Amino acid sequence: MRNFLVFTAVVALVFCVAGEGFAQASVNQNVTLAVDPIYLMSVSGDPAPLTITSGTAGSDILTPVTDNSTNYSITQNVAATVKITAEIDAALAAGYTLEVNLASGQGTSLGDVDISSATAGSAADVVTGIALGADASQTIQYTFGALASAGQLAATARVVTLTLTN
Numbered sequence: 001m002r003n004f005l006v007f008t009a010v011v012a013l014v015f016c017v018a019g020e021g022f023a024q025a026s027v028n029q030n031v032t033l034a035v036d037p038i039y040l041m042s043v044s045g046d047p048a049p050l051t052i053t054s055g056t057a058g059s060d061i062l063t064p065v066t067d068n069s070t071n072y073s074i075t076q077n078v079a080a081t082v083k084i085t086a087e088i089d090a091a092l093a094a095g096y097t098l099e100v101n102l103a104s105g106q107g108t109s110l111g112d113v114d115i116s117s118a119t120a121g122s123a124a125d126v127v128t129g130i131a132l133g134a135d136a137s138q139t140i141q142y143t144f145g146a147l148a149s150a151g152q153l154a155a156t157a158r159v160v161t162l163t164l165t166n
Helices: 002-021
Strands: 039-043 065-076 082-088 096-102 124-130 133-146 160-165
Touching: 039 160, 065 160, 082 096, 096 124, 096 160
Parallel strands: none
Antiparallel strands: 039 065, 065 133, 082 124, 082 160, 096 133
């Protein structure tokens, strides 16, 4: 009988210890989540030089040249009212024009936009109504035009700034 009582006590002790192994405790944590406004834009590089080399006899309008070798990508999570503007660091002289045309899969491209005099403070809209999300590898096309009456233009570098904004 004594062995039975010892055996029962040992079994009871084993269950008590094992029961503590299966015990659980829970706690709660408050986790704050946020996503800030994100505007990201990149371009693939610079376009090739735009050099006008021909025209038509009897016409003041020389043959424009284009380059569409570069592209841009954007990501934005702000609103469907986001747009891309373009400006040039210094206006071109009369008789010379620079147009930019940005393709878009997320917004409305405004086609060929003359940015010849779109300097700081007067940036021109080039894509409007850009939807939330991303738009990758969209073509940038530049067209440079000139009048023969404007004369020759030595190689002149201009900086075009594309801005993703609301």
